Amino acid sequence: MIESTEAAQPRKLSKPRLNLSLIVLPLIDVVAILLALVLVTYEYLYMDRIYPGVSVFGTDLGGLTLAKAEIVLQQRFQDYQPVKLTLRYGERTWAVSPQEVGVSLDAKATAISAYVVGREGSTLKRLWDQGRTLWLGQAAPFTLLIDEGIGTLYLSRLAQDINQSVHDAALVVHDLQVEAVPSQVGREADIAATKQLIYQRIATLKGGTVDLVVHQTPPAIADVSQAEFDVEQILGSPLILRLPDEGGGEGSEIAYTLDQTVLAEMLTLRQLKRDNGQVILAAGLDQDKLMAHLQELAKQIDRPPRDGRFDFDPATGTLTPIVTSQEGRSLNITETVRLINTQAVTDQRQVLLHVTVTKPQVATENAESLGIKELISEATTYFKGSSQGRMHNIQVAASRFHGLVIPPGENFSFSEPLGEVSAASGYEESIIIWGNRSAVGIGGGVCQVSTTAFRAAFWGGYPITERWAHGYRVGWYEPPVGMDATVYSPQVDFKFVNDTPHYLLIETETDLEAGTVTFHFYGTKTSRTVEMEGPFEANVVPHGPDVYREDPTLPEGTTKQVDWAHDGVDVTVYRIVKEGDKVLWKDTFFSRYRPWQAVYLVGTEEGS
Numbered sequence: 011m012i013e014s015t016e017a018a019q020p021r022k023l024s025k026p027r028l029n030l031s032l033i034v035l036p037l038i039d040v041v042a043i044l045l046a047l048v049l050v051t052y053e054y055l056y057m058d059r060i061y062p063g064v065s066v067f068g069t070d071l072g073g074l075t076l077a078k079a080e081i082v083l084q085q086r087f088q089d090y091q092p093v094k095l096t097l098r099y100g101e102r103t104w105a106v107s108p109q110e111v112g113v114s115l116d117a118k119a120t121a122i123s124a125y126v127v128g129r130e131g132s133t134l135k136r137l138w139d140q141g142r143t144l145w146l147g148q149a150a151p152f153t154l155l156i157d158e159g160i161g162t163l164y165l166s167r168l169a170q171d172i173n174q175s176v177h178d179a180a181l182v183v184h185d186l187q188v189e190a191v192p193s194q195v196g197r198e199a200d201i202a203a204t205k206q207l208i209y210q211r212i213a214t215l216k217g218g219t220v221d222l223v224v225h226q227t228p229p230a231i232a233d234v235s236q237a238e239f240d241v242e243q244i245l246g247s248p249l250i251l252r253l254p255d256e257g258g259g260e261g262s263e264i265a266y267t268l269d270q271t272v273l274a275e276m277l278t279l280r281q282l283k284r285d286n287g288q289v290i291l292a293a294g295l296d297q298d299k300l301m302a303h304l305q306e307l308a309k310q311i312d313r314p315p316r317d318g319r320f321d322f323d324p325a326t327g328t329l330t331p332i333v334t335s336q337e338g339r340s341l342n343i344t345e346t347v348r349l350i351n352t353q354a355v356t357d358q359r360q361v362l363l364h365v366t367v368t369k370p371q372v373a374t375e376n377a378e379s380l381g382i383k384e385l386i387s388e389a390t391t392y393f394k395g396s397s398q399g400r401m402h403n404i405q406v407a408a409s410r411f412h413g414l415v416i417p418p419g420e421n422f423s424f425s426e427p428l429g430e431v432s433a434a435s436g437y438e439e440s441i442i443i444w445g446n447r448s449a450v451g452i453g454g455g456v457c458q459v460s461t462t463a464f465r466a467a468f469w470g471g472y473p474i475t476e477r478w479a480h481g482y483r484v485g486w487y488e489p490p491v492g493m494d495a496t497v498y499s500p501q502v503d504f505k506f507v508n509d510t511p512h513y514l515l516i517e518t519e520t521d522l523e524a525g526t527v528t529f530h531f532y533g534t535k536t537s538r539t540v541e542m543e544g545p546f547e548a549n550v551v552p553h554g555p556d557v558y559r560e561d562p563t564l565p566e567g568t569t570k571q572v573d574w575a576h577d578g579v580d581v582t583v584y585r586i587v588k589e590g591d592k593v594l595w596k597d598t599f600f601s602r603y604r605p606w607q608a609v610y611l612v613g614t615e616e617g618s
Contacts, residue, residue: 052140056073058075058076059072059073059074059075060072060073060074060075060076060079060121060124060125060127061127061128061140061143061144062143062144063143063144063145063146063147063148064124064127064128064143064147064148064149064150065124065147065148065149065150066083066086066120066123066124066149066150066151066152067083067086067087067152067215068149069082069083069086071083071121071124071150076118076121076122076125077121079121079124079125080117080118080120080121081117083115083117083120083121083152084115084117087114087115087117087215094106094107094217095107095108095208095211095212095217095218095219095220096217096218096219096220097168097204097208097219097220097221097222098219098220098221098222099172099199099221099222099224102171103219104168106164106208108212110160110164111160111161111164111165111205111208111209111212112156112157112158112159112160112161112164113154113155113156113157113161113209113212114154114155114157115152115153115154115155116152116153116154116155119153120150120151120152120153123150123151123152123153124150127139127143127148127150128140128143128148154209154212154213156209158205161205161208161209162201162205165199165201165204165205166201168199168222169198169199169201172197172199172222172224173197173198173199174194174195174196174197175194175196176194176195176196176227176228176229177191177193177194177196177229178193178229178230178231178232178291179191179192179193179229179231179232179233179234179291180231180234180279180291183241183245183274183277186245186270186271186274188238188241188242188245190234190235190238191234193229193231193232193233194229195226195227195228195229196226196227196228196229197224197225197226197227198224198225198227199222199223199224199225200223200224200225203223204220204222204223207220207221207223208220230281230289231281231289231290231291233290234291236290236291237279237290237291237292237293239355240292240293240294240355241277241279241293243354243355243356243357244273244277244293244294244295244354244355245270245273245274245277246270247270247359248267248268248269248270248273248359249267249268249273249350249353249354249359249360249361250265250266250267250268250359250360250361251265251266251267251268251307251346251350251360251361251363252264252265252266252360252361252362252363253265253266253311253362253363253365254362254365266307268303272303273295273354275299276295276296276299276300276303277293277294277295277296278293278294278295278296279291279292279293280292280294293355294351294354294355295347295350295351295354297347297351300347300350300351301343301347304341304343304346304347305343307341308340308341308343311339311340311341311363311365312339312340312341313336313338313339314338314368315335315336315337315338315368315369315370315371316333316334316335316336316338316370317333317335317370317371317372317414317415318331318333318334318335318370318372318373318374318376318377318415319331319332319333319372319412319413319414319415320332320377320382320413320415320515321413321517322382322515322517322532324384324385324532327383327384329377329378329380329382329515331374331377332412332413333413334374335370335372335373335374335375336370337367337368337369337370338367338368338369338370339365339366339367339368340365340366340368341363341364341365341366342364342365342366345364346361346363346364349361349362349363349364371415371417371420372415372417372513380415380512380513380515381512381513381533381534382415382512382513382514382515382532382533382534383532383533383534384532384533384534384535385530385531385532386470386514386531386532386533386535387466387467387469387470387471387531387540388466388469388528388529388530388531389462389463389464389465389466389468389469389528389529390462390526390527390528390529391458391461391462391465391486391487391526391527392486392525392526393455393458393486393525393526393527394524394525394526395525396455396458396486396525397454397572398438399438399439399454399455400454400455400458401455401522401525402437402438402455403437403438403453403454403455403456404455404456404458404459404520404527405520405522406436406437407428407431407437407453407455407456407458407459408459408462408518408519408520408527408529409518409520410427410428410429411427411428411459411463411516411518411529412516412517412518413515413516413517414427414515414516415513415514415515415516416508416513416514416515416516417508417513418508418509418510418511418512418513419507419508419509420507420508421475421505421506421507422505422506422507422508423503423504423505424460424463424495424497424503424504424505425497425499425500425503425504428456428497428499430499431452431453431456431499432452432453433452437452437453437456438452439452439454456497457480457484457487457494457495457496457497458486458487458527459518459527460495460496460497460504461487461493461494461495461496462527462528462529463495463504463516463529464477464493464494464495464504464506465493465529466516466529466530466531467506467531468493468540468542468585469540470531470540471536471538471539471540471587472506472507472508472509473506473507473509473595474505474506474597474599475505475506475507476503476504476505477495477504477505477599478495478496478497478502478503478504479492479494479495479496479581479600479601479602479603480494480496480601480603481603481604482576482578482603482604482605482606483576483577483579483603483606485574485576490544490545490583491545491547491579491581491601491603492544492545492581492582492583492599492601493545493583493599494601510533510534510536512533512534513533514531514532514533515531515532515533516529516530516531516532517529517530517532518530536589537589537590538587538588538589538594539587539588539589540585540586540587540588541585541586541588542583542584542585542586543583543584543585543586544581544582544583544584545581545582545583546581546582546583547579547580547581548579548580548581548582549578549579549580550577550578550579551577551578551579551604551605552577552578552605553575553576553577553578553605553606553607553608554605554607555607556575556607556608556609556610557573557607557608557609557610558609558610558611558612559609559610559611559612560611560612560613560614561611561612561613561614562613562614562615563613563615564611564612564613564614564615565613565615566613566614566615566616567613568612568613569610569611569612569613570610570611570613571608571609571610571611572609572610572611573606573607573608573609574606574608575606575607575608576603576605576606577605578603578604578605578606579602579603580600580601580602580603581600581601581602581603582598582599582600582601583598583599583601584596584597584598584599585597585599
């Protein structure tokens, strides 16, 4: 066994170590205790007071009780009252206090809002809020009491000096004098919007200026200077309407005057909107009133064209004017209204009326070119024994056609130149066919003339476009039977066409002593010839017994026959129009006559 031994070494002594925990932990405990004492003391001291650092309106309320804070706040708001706001509109201003617009401080609610700072939330949050408030400060919210009714009342009174209704510029005319009434911009204070601005400014507790909210309404018409000028022009002097009149010699005119009183009655003002949206007042003459005036004026101006009439001398082949032709004219009212309204606002006080001119178909100056140089056809009928009234009517009716010229191609109507058959147009009473009997009426005898014209047209070879036979046979129109033509305008007419390239002149002759009326047709002959076949009678119906009628206009004991008995009959007449051996056309003229009794007038006039 081997054993080893080591020599013994000397032992080192270590330094004693310091235990910090024995120092720190007690120290922390002490600090915690002290902090707790401070916090407890802090909470105790401000148990019923506002924490330090809390302010309202910039006023420190720390350490104040609710009651004291309420007093301080009330006083602070009262101190603000003298610092009035300035309300402004344009150059006008008004000083106003919060109280005048219904604003007051709820001091109690505001004090409570300051008191609750640092007292809400968890313990840690409350301590944090208290510390932050102490260190940094905290502005508590305040509560204002607003009585909007007071504010509305105040601003409503104020608005009375601001508000105004909108007015368009206008013109007033009195006794031919015109006065311009200026426009006015509409203004209306926006009370609700203005109140909000006021309350916001008061909430800052600072003075200052609040611009009133005012809405403006511009007038639709702001300027009437042009209309005023136009009215002055319109009413400045009479307006002369001129119409060139060829009948008064070269340069002569017919003038009509619209005086200022008439113009004032027609004056009208109306709004016009321009392309840029601007509305202006326009002055002019009322179209309806002006048109009514011109319609009356047109009665003096308007006239139909008048064809020239001529007398033909077969011996010399010359035409002598017996009626001078004249242009027709018609006032163009629509265009004249435009011209007058255009010119009425100028210094030019004369307006040339706008007239539509219609040339006559037969002008006097064209006599030589009408081609009237020879007799074409003629016809004569007989009326000897007719009453004085009937003969007079035949003469009057025939005169309506004397010298009349029918242009080429015209469908000639007998009724047009004949005109109205009445006492006013020169006709007298005579026997006429009325229904199924003869009666006294205006215009008896006119059919003698139409029958004669029909026969002249028949033998002239002109196309007959309308012809009516009488209801019964009339002795004045025979022989031959079936060659009569009745007219009763406008229902019954006699018409024929001048189908030649030449003008046709009608001349009439009435011989009251011989009892004849004749139509002469003059023009340029064609190569036509006319043949007649007939008349052919058929379906004869015997007439009845004679009829006697009393007539107080005839002497007693006098008997006068006025109708002659005729059997009823159908009559056909043929016309053959030829050119050499060639038949151009064949016409058929059919007449159905009712049976007719002889009629006698028996005089009953006493004392004759």
